[in-house]
Amino acid sequence: MFSKVLIIDKRMELPTKYKKSLEDAETSVVLARELKDGIKDIQVLEPDMIIVSDSIDEQLADFCQRIRTLTYNTRPIIIALSKSADTVDRINTLENGADDFLSEPVNIEEFKTRIHAHLRRDIESNLDTKTLLPNKKIVEKTLKRILNSDKKHAVLLAGFENLENYKNIYSEVAGDKLVQTFIAIAKSTLEEDDFLGKLNDDNFVIVTNVYRAEKIAAFLTFAFDTVAPKFYSENDAKRGYMLLKGDTSAGMRVNFVSVSIGCMLDYDVITNINAFLERLFYIKKSAKNPNGSSYLVDRIRIAGENSVKSDNYKNIIYINEQDEALSLLLRTNLELQGYDIIENVDEESPQQPKIMILDSGDNLENLELCKELKQKTNFVNTKIIVTSSKHDKISVLDSGADLYLPKPYELSELLTWVRKFISENS
Numbered sequence: 001m002f003s004k005v006l007i008i009d010k011r012m013e014l015p016t017k018y019k020k021s022l023e024d025a026e027t028s029v030v031l032a033r034e035l036k037d038g039i040k041d042i043q044v045l046e047p048d049m050i051i052v053s054d055s056i057d058e059q060l061a062d063f064c065q066r067i068r069t070l071t072y073n074t075r076p077i078i079i080a081l082s083k084s085a086d087t088v089d090r091i092n093t094l095e096n097g098a099d100d101f102l103s104e105p106v107n108i109e110e111f112k113t114r115i116h117a118h119l120r121r122d123i124e125s126n127l128d129t130k131t132l133l134p135n136k137k138i139v140e141k142t143l144k145r146i147l148n149s150d151k152k153h154a155v156l157l158a159g160f161e162n163l164e165n166y167k168n169i170y171s172e173v174a175g176d177k178l179v180q181t182f183i184a185i186a187k188s189t190l191e192e193d194d195f196l197g198k199l200n201d202d203n204f205v206i207v208t209n210v211y212r213a214e215k216i217a218a219f220l221t222f223a224f225d226t227v228a229p230k231f232y233s234e235n236d237a238k239r240g241y242m243l244l245k246g247d248t249s250a251g252m253r254v255n256f257v258s259v260s261i262g263c264m265l266d267y268d269v270i271t272n273i274n275a276f277l278e279r280l281f282y283i284k285k286s287a288k289n290p291n292g293s294s295y296l297v298d299r300i301r302i303a304g305e306n307s308v309k310s311d312n313y314k315n316i317i318y319i320n321e322q323d324e325a326l327s328l329l330l331r332t333n334l335e336l337q338g339y340d341i342i343e344n345v346d347e348e349s350p351q352q353p354k355i356m357i358l359d360s361g362d363n364l365e366n367l368e369l370c371k372e373l374k375q376k377t378n379f380v381n382t383k384i385i386v387t388s389s390k391h392d393k394i395s396v397l398d399s400g401a402d403l404y405l406p407k408p409y410e411l412s413e414l415l416t417w418v419r420k421f422i423s424e425n426s
Contacts, residue, residue: 139199253400355418
């Protein structure tokens with residue numbers, strides 16, 4: 001699955017021998033006997049390597065030059081096979097785009113070794129420097145091949161939640177170690193013909209057998225949450241959350257790093273890589289759970305008209321401020337910013353706020369309300385900002401508040417946090 005090789009050769013027996021010698025768990029080989037079929041395979045499969053013999057109905061050097069024109073974006077390795085041992089032929093073919101020239105007859109072991117050496121160099125040039133996993137280019141190429149394959153695969157998108165906050169608190173090096181731990185766990189679950197690659201800093205793609213996909217997702221989420229507590233300080237581990245300092249004396253409650261995994265088993269209606277990735281990210285986002293790592297296995301479904309509803313309530317904010325003058329000031333400014341303000345929260349209401357701003361009261365009595373709201377499933381994605389004239393950051397955050405903001409505070413600082421939370425939830 002890792003490397004795709006295309007052999008273009010009109011002959012019957014020898015190319016079949018080459019194909020058998022190269023195929024293994026990490027290399028798949030496609031054989032095209034007609035030139036038109038070979039050109040079609042080049043455009044559809046985007047092979048990593050093209051082996052072309054002088055048996056084709058075109059000059060070898062001219063065809064190598066033609067391949068280079070067709071593949072200027074993907075830049076595959078081109079190996080020329082020829083019965084000629086003439087130096088002029090070699091030089092001409094190499095100058096016109098071939099990366100190597102092999103004169104036939106060639107020893108089959110030497111042929112195999114040379115080809116795998118070229119493929120190995122190509123793979124090593126496309127590894128992410130930190131994780132040593134295939135990079136975005138290889139991941140996208142692998143997904144394209146899956147879309148054009150008759151064989152069904154399962155594709156998992158695994159992403160980290162709160163990783164950037166973890167790095168801000170514990171350092172970039174600590175964050176890298178956490179990622180490397182996840183990669184080690186993932187590798188331990190995969191079989192020889194599975195694929196693991198890095199799409200970007202926070203997201204990884206796994207391609208596996210459709211029958212093993214859910215077991216892999218379940219194990220990854222369980223194993224990561226089991227080992228992750230070792231990466232936190234004693235105080236954070238005891239509290240059950242991280243504490244991210246704000247611009248001044250504010251404090252933000254941050255959940256521990258978790259892994260969200262979206263798994264797609266059915267992608268027949270998807271025709272391009274962009275739609276594929278968009279669907280994967282949607283499933284992964286749906287799998288997100290604030291209480292730890294989780295996964296979601298999904299199939300493409302046929303949806304009726306108006307069956308998908310947009311989030312019309314993403315700008316709703318609930319304010320519970322005991323100071324009437326401050327409450328009016330908050331309401332006025334937030335409405336001027338384009339937010340919808342509500343004065344009551346009802347668990348049965350379809351209009352659930354994205355942010356709640358709660359005044360904790362003179363004796364932190366409103367913290368009980370914060371605890372109650374955090375326990376209700378309807379408010380699981382609502383961010384709660386607790387303001388307090390009694391400066392007890394730990395008590396506020398222990399109640400479940402996402403942000404502690406001590407009074408008096410600058411209105412501009414509150415607005416900055418509101419924009420940040422709305423952006424995160426949109």
